[in-house]
Amino acid sequence: MQIKQRRSKKVSEILNDLSLSSKRGVAWLIDPDEFDFEKLEEEFFWQASQAELDLIFIGGSQGLTTGVDELISALQQKLPSIPKVIFPGSELQISDQADALLFLSLLSGRNPEYLIGQQVKAVEKLRSSQLEILSTAYLLVNDGDICSVHRKSETFPLLNQDIDQIVNTALAGKYLGMRHFYLDAGSGSDSTVSPEVIKAVKSAVNRPLIIGGGLDSLEKVQRCFDADADLIVIGNQAQKNPDFLIEVLDYKRFYNAALHIDE
Ligand SMILES: CC(C)=CCC/C(C)=C/CC/C(C)=C/CC/C(C)=C/COP(=O)(O)OP(=O)(O)O
Ligand SMILES: O=P(O)(O)OC[C@@H](O)CO
Ligand SMILES: [Mg+2]
Numbered sequence: 001m002q003i004k005q006r007r008s009k010k011v012s013e014i015l016n017d018l019s020l021s022s023k024r025g026v027a028w029l030i031d032p033d034e035f036d037f038e039k040l041e042e043e044f045f046w047q048a049s050q051a052e053l054d055l056i057f058i059g060g061s062q063g064l065t066t067g068v069d070e071l072i073s074a075l076q077q078k079l080p081s082i083p084k085v086i087f088p089g090s091e092l093q094i095s096d097q098a099d100a101l102l103f104l105s106l107l108s109g110r111n112p113e114y115l116i117g118q119q120v121k122a123v124e125k126l127r128s129s130q131l132e133i134l135s136t137a138y139l140l141v142n143d144g145d146i147c148s149v150h151r152k153s154e155t156f157p158l159l160n161q162d163i164d165q166i167v168n169t170a171l172a173g174k175y176l177g178m179r180h181f182y183l184d185a186g187s188g189s190d191s192t193v194s195p196e197v198i199k200a201v202k203s204a205v206n207r208p209l210i211i212g213g214g215l216d217s218l219e220k221v222q223r224c225f226d227a228d229a230d231l232i233v234i235g236n237q238a239q240k241n242p243d244f245l246i247e248v249l250d251y252k253r254f255y256n257a258a259l260h261i262d263e
Pocket of ligand 3: 031033034060061062
């Protein structure tokens with residue numbers, strides 16, 4: 001509660017603002033299974049808040065419950081002004097300490113547990129919670145790489161080349177009433193969501209579009225920004241090298257400022 005009262009904007013408003021403007025946003029994904037807080041210097045947290053990190057996502061593909069509350073409390077101490085959003089690998093990762101929850105349905109697959117099973121299991125916890133619930137169509141898309149999210153969900157990704165199928169899947173989510181869209185290549189994926197797919201989905205759904213998976217260079221980030229991604233997610237590469245996240249944030253600032261000059 002205390003956390004939410006201090007914020008001026010809801011997470012849905014932050015996403016809508018990004019979607020309606022040509023500005024790009026960056027989220028840092030922290031996997032509570034693997035995160036070692038001790039390793040990060042104070043300097044890193046200072047730079048992250050100065051560099052206008054938009055959101056922090058918390059979640060892991062294994063969906064384990066351990067450490068989620070502790071992680072969010074620790075983040076609250078270090079980065080109090082940045083909204084914290086649960087990106088759940090399972091309903092067990094829901095925490096009231098966060099500001100919002102990506103209420104995902106894995107539309108690229110046909111596993112009922114990830115289409116509706118986990119969501120129903122989450123309801124008891126959500127009925128009494130203050131979390132902002134963000135209905136999110138979640139699609140796994142890459143060139144055929146199999147990552148831990150595919151193994152965990154027992155689904156295959158849609159292929160970048162099948163643009164019509166991807167757009168139709170995203171639009172089916174929109175027609176079902178979903179308001180946010182997340183195309184994910186999978187954590188650490190060799191291939192990313194292609195710019196053609198990003199462009200096609202964004203122009204079809206015209207709603208906030210989140211892109212992640214395998215973004216490990218500024219070139220890949222730029223391709224997503226140029227293709228109209230509203231928010232990109234950096235996980236693995238920030239864990240390997242925290243300076244990379246700061247570089248991406250600096251790049252975003254430069255990118256958004258350049259857009260402003262052109263306007
Ligand atoms: C809505 C509720 C309550 C639950 C949703 C449950 C669903 C549909 C999940 C989608 C499928 C799934 C398993 C997604 C995982 C998303 C995630 C947190 C990925 C982060 O991956 P990492 O844990 O960083 O990857 P590694 O395993 O490679 O470390
Ligand atoms: O860990 P990376 O490869 O950055 O992927 C982030 C996220 O989109 C995975 O679900
Ligand atoms: Mg993980």
